[in-house]
Amino acid sequence: MAKIRSEFDTLVHALAPELFRYAMGLCHNPHTAEDLVQETFLRGWRSRTDLRDSKAAKAWLYTILRNEHARLYERQRPEACDPSMLPDIPDHGYDTSAEAFVLRRALATLQADYRDPLLLQVIGGFSCREIGDILELNTNTVLTRLFRARKALRDLLTDDLQQEASL
Amino acid sequence: MNCLDFRRRLLTDPLSGDEDLLSHEATCTTCAPFARDLRAREIRMRSLLQNVVPPPGLAERVSLAARFQQRAERRRQWWYSAAAGVLLAVGVSMASLFSTSIERTNVALAQSVINHIEDEASHLRAAHPIPTTRVNGVFERFGAELAADIGPVHFAAECLMRQRNGVHLVMPGRMGPVTVFFMPGEMADTTMPVASARFNGEIVPTHWGSIAVVGEAGEAVDGLGERLAAAVRWPDPVQAGVSVPVVGELLAAGLVTQQKNG
Numbered sequence: 001m002a003k004i005r006s007e008f009d010t011l012v013h014a015l016a017p018e019l020f021r022y023a024m025g026l027c028h029n030p031h032t033a034e035d036l037v038q039e040t041f042l043r044g045w046r047s048r049t050d051l052r053d054s055k056a057a058k059a060w061l062y063t064i065l066r067n068e069h070a071r072l073y074e075r076q077r078p079e080a081c082d083p084s085m086l087p088d089i090p091d092h093g094y095d096t097s098a099e100a101f102v103l104r105r106a107l108a109t110l111q112a113d114y115r116d117p118l119l120l121q122v123i124g125g126f127s128c129r130e131i132g133d134i135l136e137l138n139t140n141t142v143l144t145r146l147f148r149a150r151k152a153l154r155d156l157l158t159d160d161l162q163q164e165a166s167l
Numbered sequence: 168m169n170c171l172d173f174r175r176r177l178l179t180d181p182l183s184g185d186e187d188l189l190s191h192e193a194t195c196t197t198c199a200p201f202a203r204d205l206r207a208r209e210i211r212m213r214s215l216l217q218n219v220v221p222p223p224g225l226a227e228r229v230s231l232a233a234r235f236q237q238r239a240e241r242r243r244q245w246w247y248s249a250a251a252g253v254l255l256a257v258g259v260s261m262a263s264l265f266s267t268s269i270e271r272t273n274v275a276l277a278q279s280v281i282n283h284i285e286d287e288a289s290h291l292r293a294a295h296p297i298p299t300t301r302v303n304g305v306f307e308r309f310g311a312e313l314a315a316d317i318g319p320v321h322f323a324a325e326c327l328m329r330q331r332n333g334v335h336l337v338m339p340g341r342m343g344p345v346t347v348f349f350m351p352g353e354m355a356d357t358t359m360p361v362a363s364a365r366f367n368g369e370i371v372p373t374h375w376g377s378i379a380v381v382g383e384a385g386e387a388v389d390g391l392g393e394r395l396a397a398a399v400r401w402p403d404p405v406q407a408g409v410s411v412p413v414v415g416e417l418l419a420a421g422l423v424t425q426q427k428n429g
Contacts, residue, residue: 008233013226020221034222038229045233100215107212121180122213128179146179154208 004048011057012041018123019065025119026069028108036072040065062124063134066116106156114149117142173198181209276353277361277370279329280379284346284366290337291344293321305334306399309351315398328353333376343383347395351376358392375401 016037023033043064044057107115120131128142135142168176173191177183181202192202284291296319303313305323311334321344322337334349346368355372361381362368368381371392380392 005234005237009230012229012233016226016229017221020225021216021219024219025216030222034225034228037221037225038232041229042232042236045236099211103212103215107216119216122216143179147175150178150181150205150209153212154205157208 008045008048011044015058015061016041019061022062022119022123023065023069025107025115025123026066027072028104032072036065036068039068043068058124059126059130059134062120062126066134102157103153106153109156110149110152114145114152117145118149118153121146170195170198174201177202177205181205182213276329276350276355276377277359280348280361280368280370280381281363281366283326283328283335283348284381285363287326287335290322290324290335291346293337293344296321297323302336306349309334309349310402311349312400313398314400317395317398331376340382340386340388342386345380345382345386345388345391347381347391348379349376349395349399349401350379351401353377371396373401375403 019037019040020033023036024030027033027036040061044061110118116135117131117137120126120134121128126134128139128146131137132139132142137145168187168191170191173188173195176185176188188202192199299313299316299320302317302320302323305325306312308325309332318338320336320338322335324335325332326335326348327333328348328350331350331352333351333353334347336347336349338345338347350370353370353376355370355377357372359370360368361370361379365384366381367384367386368379368388369392370377370379373396378392378396380388380395382388
């Protein structure tokens with residue numbers, strides 16, 4: 001049991017930060033994100049025997065977090081889902097520039113089908129095949145969604161930055 | 168690779184080091200600025216998303232929560248084990264109590280039958296058949312009736328067996344008189360033997376109670392109980408709305424005297 005405990009702690013320390021980033025990408029609220037991360041690991045701990053393979057564990061934890069977020073979203077629409085209501089996040093290292101604000105708003109506006117694979121690629125560093133496994137999509141669909149996500153972001157950012165410039 | 172393919176593939180992963188992509192970018196003056204712009208945006212996006220600093224102590228809090236959960240699980244497991252143990256003990260006790268109770272009931276019923284016969288041994292000396300109408304009259308008090316000939320009956324009366332009333336018959340057998348008790352409400356799970364130094368017989372279960380058939384030692388009573396059960400149409404106590412009279416009611420009605428006259 002002590003060995004499993006120690007392996008679990010190692011996993012928590014290695015993956016908690018990036019899972020938090022992923023949660024932030026989904027819910028845009030640091031408190032909700034922390035709750036999501038905690039719940040994800042607790043669920044993982046309850047099924048700890050499945051966590052022995054750390055490579056598989058990472059994808060599995062991302063899946064749990066995504067499902068937890070979906071469940072939370074079903075129960076209550078988090079207020080932060082409205083991009084205009086995005087909270088100020090006082091964490092150090094957080095980019096507060098206008099460009100960052102525009103980019104965050106664009107990401108929040110992005111349709112979930114496009115945002116999910118993008119976050120998994122950018123934050124989780126997953127390959128298209130791994131993203132397909134997590135989202136239960138085939139690789140071609142993942143490629144299409146990544147393409148559309150970036151194209152949509154590009155369009156949104158171009159519009160927003162033009163508006164910012166015109167102010 | 169044409170420009171459309173290049174842009175399509177680059178948009179799926181702008182930081183890809185794919186050689187086809189790089190070689191197209193190196194040779195296409197239209198796509199090169201597009202690629203540079205896309206990569207710059209990608210780097211800014213990645214930097215924005217990856218620079219989110221998790222709250223201090225997040226991992227420690229998660230580990231601590233898991234420890235608490237582990238303790239709660241252990242406690243819960245202990246309680247489950249304890250509850251299961253208690254349930255098992257209660258179950259075993261109940262089963263033991265139940266089986267002992269059934270055993271005692273069975274023994275008590277068989278012994279009551281013997282006692283009843285011995286207490287009213289005078290009826291065994293009845294040597295002449297009584298009219299069928301008289302036999303039927305006794306059954307009618309219970310809403311029952313003879314549906315077939317049961318052979319000669321030397322004695323028939325309503326009697327008290329334990330706390331319920333039934334029909335007491337004495338019929339001739341090969342080895343001597345055979346006593347038959349129709350005992351409504353005395354439910355038995357299976358055929359039970361009734362034996363003493365002098366008597367030998369069995370108690371046969373029916374859907375409305377049981378029938379005791381007891382003769383002298385050596386009397387062949389096998390199957391007699393079943394034949395009598397088939398010959399007497401006994402109402403279902405629930406369906407017919409006929410309740411088995413208890414001693415108090417019958418005594419009050421003067422229909423029976425406790426075991427004195429059977």
